Amino acid sequence: MIHLKIANYLGIVIFGLGSAFGLMLMDQHTDSFYSPQTVQAADGQNNVAADADGTIITPTKIVKAPDPADKTNNPTIDPKQHTDAADTNFYQGSRFHQAPVYIDGKLANPMGKNAVVGGQTISDVQGTINENDYIDPPIENEVINYGYYSGSNAWMIGWTEDNKTAYIHKVNEAGTLLETIKVPAPGSPDFNANWTTGGDGLTFSWLGDKIHISFDRGSLRSSSTAGSLEFLTGIPVKFVDARGNELAPTQTVSGHSGTFVNVDYPTISGYRLVRVPYMNNAHKFLINNTTATKPSTDWFSSQINQYVTLYQKIIDDNNTRQMYMVFDYSKVTGAGFSGTETSKTVTVKATQGGAIAAAFSNGIVRATSTASMPTPVGNPLTFVYEPITEYHLTINYLEKGTDKVMADPYKASGAGTYEIESPVISGYTADKATVKGVLGSDSTINVYYDKKDVPPVEDTSLNIKYIDEESNKPLKTETLKGKVGDDYHADGQYQLETITVDGTTYELNKTNLPTNATGKFAKTNADVNYYYKKKAAPVEQSSLLINYINEDGNKILKTDSLDGKVGNPYEVDSKYQLETLTIDGVTYKLNKGRLPSNTKGTFATKNDPVNYYYTKQNDPVDTNSSLIINYINEENNGLLKVQTIQGKVGDPYQADGQYQLQNITVNGVTYVLNTTRLPGNMRGTFSSQNAPVNYYYKKKTNPVDPIIPVIPIIPVTPVTPVTPVAPVTPVTPTPDGTDVLPGKIAKKGMAVYALKKVYLYQNPTFKKLERKSGYVKKPRVFRPMFVVTDYARSNEGRLRYKVRDVNHLSKTDGWTGYVTTNYEYIRPVYYQSKHSTLTVINPRGVNEYTRVNLTGKVKNFKQGTILKVKGFVTHNLTTRYLLSNGNYITGNRKLVKMGKHKQPKQLVVKKSINRYKTANLTQRNGHFKKGQKLTIKRYTFSHEGSITKSGTKRYVVKGGYITANNKFVKVVKY
Incomplete structure (x- = not known):
């Protein structure tokens, strides 16, 4: 709900909260008693024997110790007495409770009181009702899952379990059924998509497979939907301690989403119940499709209405959140306001059908707004217990047959689950490698060690052969030596990409890699065979x-x-x-x-x-030219908007980019660009007569929100559009190296890099036969670099750089020659001007130093780090940026980039992919299935040191490298 008042003008719009409640009757709850069992060992106490055999190789490992006796202040919960449903006030003149409203984290409309925020009363006349007020379903096999009070009567919607029929029940203030309307649903052969009915200011109609409810009574307007039933099966019910360890066998329940079910929860000896799933007044538990949440430090936002943005952060696994709202005064059209106001941040427990409310005012505008509270977790249902009794556990480690103590015993006190790995002792085998169970009484367990025969270790060897697959003859052989039973690795440094024999180069056939490149040495080992084929001659x-x-x-x-x-x-x-x-x-x-x-x-x-x-041409020619851009409604071919680009005949134009509008709103209707009908002449050259560029749009289909706001704000008189200024004719870069941007020439000794494909020439007059090397276009972080050593001019007078290649991973490192001075192809590596914000882009990060000569390293900033800059300095022929703490970082464009740039943090796998040891996707070392989520450490590109291969983007994840192709993966978090 939002109330907005400007001077003497008052407009009220209700952003209500559509809610779906349901009730499902189950068998009455009966208590059961669950007592954990533990294998008991003979009691006994031994001192460590002076002559104990064996050396402890790995000591006792505590995977999970018993939980300590309860020392928390968590109250004990009795589900027979507990409820999470808020006891709210009645709607005026009725027996129906209001939807709960929370202000500053507290219930604002308890019994006998209405919610008031910013001087406005919220939700006391009409709105949704909760399931405790639903009547018993009058139809056999019906489930009621929605209720709305109109101010005079309650209207409840139910469904048959097969979803083929819906029922609308009209109930008076006293709870008496007045009328039932039967409606064939989409699953019925009698379904009518155009059906509608109404009463008490309410109108009911179909919206897809949901019933749409709109309320219109004077200044009060709202809308919501009631969805059909969804039957959930096999929802797990877990009984765990505070760490999530299972204390009793998991159960399963079934029912309709949004309804409440019975659970036969156990009483566990030595434990008390401190947390239960969301309960209603009937002491039943909510089930739905909301799963356990993960706490996060990240805030996320959503737009409540045109004025208010809601910010949220999840703080536990039960969907508890911190929330606040921001009101944007600049959105109040016709008032000329600016700035925003932020509400108080509140911690909100997940509550069925609840809302939070806040008030805003800048002295002229007064407004109130509500936002839905998070949905309680209903899958799985988790009951959390805490131990209240302390027991004692002793685990002895003894030699079999003599009871000599092999290691110090493990001792612990507490209760609940435990898992202890036994020590590994040279020359012995333990009869229990791991001891685990549930500590429900004082327990002593003996682990016995039996001597084992240790065979002598034998030497062995393994051959690695590099084979010409055409002749099947070895090109080269290497031998690995080791001990029988030890691990060997014939991959990595032994997997050679190329081999040169007698002047002929062979390339590894990666489609026929050996399956035994890693393993364990045996007495006799099969050869590890790598197959090669002759490298094809390069295409000229x-x-x-x-x-x-x-x-x-x-x-x-x-x-x-x-x-x-x-x-x-x-x-x-x-x-x-x-x-x-x-x-x-x-x-x-x-x-x-x-x-x-x-x-x-x-x-x-x-x-x-x-x-x-x-x-x-002797006669003057009008070189002015214009290009019309039409934005067309493809439904009726009507024009939505027209723009014009001015230019000169023969000059290039670009009608994409800022002119390719993704959305257009005309008379309140939003149209979306049809990307399947993009024009073929978005780019071209101005002529005396230009064909128009036509973009086609279709109406945007918006999902219906629970509440459709109607905000009667006085429309703003549209601003007269400014006549666009003719764009400056762009400079077309020429591959021959003409210096098209005077004043951008790098100084001698300065480092430069290549933005596009360039060649290194033997002489300043460029000839194809005198090309010494070519450098492909590379990703920014791996662009080819040169140092300017001098200048020269071609026979036509064009300026050239004389340079030295400084690409240390390339065979061309140290070569000298001539390259173009064209700024669109070659420019300084170091930034030449100040920027207030920089983002680290290099996969290896960038270092922070105390001195301007980049000595006195402080730390390394990882890729994606955004840095605030307060100064810009030069050092010799390089530049540095001064940070706010007085330290320095480089101004190298291969390491940092001006402005703020998003860094991918998490992705989901769209199609099954492999993980590899290298960025070139060689040496497969893992596999991920569709749907898996992966944390992205950073991104990089393949073929880092190559000047002939451009490089493809890769993501670095735990254990190696994966593709960044959006056909296979999708980034879901930045």
């Missing part, structure tokens, strides 16, 4: 130059290129045949009488350029 790359030439003087106006592989076909299609070119304000027109004849062909080692010739 080729490039075709496209020239745009001014016929007057044969001066090249612009160039482009096509890349491919030698022997593959190429086609210079129509997108390269530009009708006009505008260079430095001068427009040139294509000479169609002189079109090239080699627009189709085959890539060769050296290709003749494709030349287009142009003549200068």
Whole structure:
């Protein structure tokens, strides 16, 4: 519920809480007595023998000691007297109880009192009722699971157990049944999806397989739904101690979700009951699909209505939460307010059908709001016991036949479950490796040790063979030596990726890896065979130059290129045949009488350029151009919105990104982008006449919330849209290395890295035959790096960097040559300006230092850490960021990134995947099934040191590496 008042204007909207209660009758509860049993051993006390045999290899291990005698203040619970249902006040003039409302963590509407917050009375006239007020089902095999009081009568909804028929019962204030309406449900052949009925301001209709209830009486409006029955079978009922150890056998119960059942809980000797599942006034227990929760330090949020956001944090396994609400005054349209107000944080126990309430005010606006309380856990049902009696346990460790003491006895006092692993003694075998049970009386247990014959350890060996699979002959053999029974590992360093023999390189066939690469040495061991095939010769790359030439003087106006592989076909299609070119304000027109004849062909080692010739336009040409973007309702082809992009003929445009609107709201209706009908011309080149870019939308289907708010706020006069400014013509980077951004040139001695694919050339005039090496586009954290040692210019006057390769994991480390100075391809590794916030992106993290020269290490910040920066300093030709504590971190872009960036923390497996020892997904060492949740330590990329392989994203989890492909895994927590 939210009440909102501005000056003399008052609008009231009720955000009610739809609730589904039910009642299921079970057999009456009868007490049973459960007494744990323990195997008793002969009593006796021995001193440690002076001549005891054997050496203790592993001492006694306490897996779980008996619980100490009860010292807590937890009250004892008697389920026959206990209830969790709140005893709330009646709705005005009726016998029906109000839905419970909590303010500042306390029940605000107990019997005889209404809930009041911010001067407003909440839920005293109409609203949901709980199951204790339901009438007995008048229909055989009917279960009532919903009730609503309209202010004059109660309306209750029930279902037959097969969900084929629903019943709406009208009951007066005294609890007398006045009327029953029978309604065929979706499971019935007589179902009518358009059915509706009503009374007392209520309207009932079908919403899918649920009955939709809307209430409209003057200023009070609300809506909710009543769902059909869901029968749950095999819900476990557990009887445990405070640590979750089972004290009695698990039972199972069945029933309809949202109803209450009987449980035959045991009385356990020496224990008292301190926690039970959620109970109603009939002392029965709630079952549903809400499972035990996990405490978390993370807050999560949800939008209650257009003004209020609810924040929650789970603090125990019983769905207890801390909650607070934030009111956003800027959402009050037409008032010109700003800022937010935060309510008091309260700790809230899970309560069926309850709500919390809070008031907000900024002196002009007064508002109240409610939010649903968390649902109690109903699967499994857990009864928690605490021990109240102390017993004594002694475990003796004796030699069989002599009763000599082999190790100090284990002694403990308390009660409940225990598990003690016996010590491992050289030359002996224990008759009980583990002693466990339930301590329900004083107990002494003897563990006897029997001498065993120890055979002599034999030496052995194992051959690792590297075989040419074509000839089946060994290329190389290695031998592992060890002792019979010891573990061996013929993987890892022995699993060679490549082998070079007599100048020929062979690659490992990873589809035929040995299954016996790890194991235990035996007297005779099978060979571990790795199979190899000859490495294929690399495919030679080729490039075709496209020239745009001014016929007057044969001066090249612009160039482009096509890349491919030698022997593959190429086609210079129509997108390269530009009708006009505008260079430095001068427009040139294509000479169609002189079109090239080699627009189709085959890539060769050296290709003749494709030349287009142009003549200068003497008459001024209007180079302005515009592109219309239509946002269309695909249902009726009506226009929802129109935008226009301005530009120049021949310039590129991009109508995706900020122009690709995911949602559009028109007259209160929200439309969602149809991503299956995206236009093919989202990107292109401005021409004199441009085809419109059409995005298609369909109405958004929103799930119906329990309460549909109606907020009568005076609409805001729409702001006159600002005429968009024509975008600045973007600079098109050219692969030949033209310095397109003057002033961005790195200084000598400065480190630079490659953003896109680049080549290292022998000379400053770039020729394909003089390429020394190529560097593929890599993920930011592993981009190729160089140090600028000098400058040079090509024959055409283009500036080049002379560099030294500093990629230490590559064979090119230390090579020298020339690379482009194009800022879109090569730029400084270190940030050149101040940023207030940085995020650590490198898989290995980044170190914090006390001195600007990065000495005096303090600690390592892990990947994903967000750092606040207060200063920016230079050190020689590098940069540093000064942290708020006075320490320094590097300004290296491969290690940090400006701004805040989400770090994945947890994922769920969508399809079965394997885990591997390396980021290149080699050496499989684990497997995960669909549905498993994994904690993400960090992310990285494959082929870290390669300059020919780009690298694919991987997640690092406990034990190794897995794929980050969203077809196989989904990140569920950041």
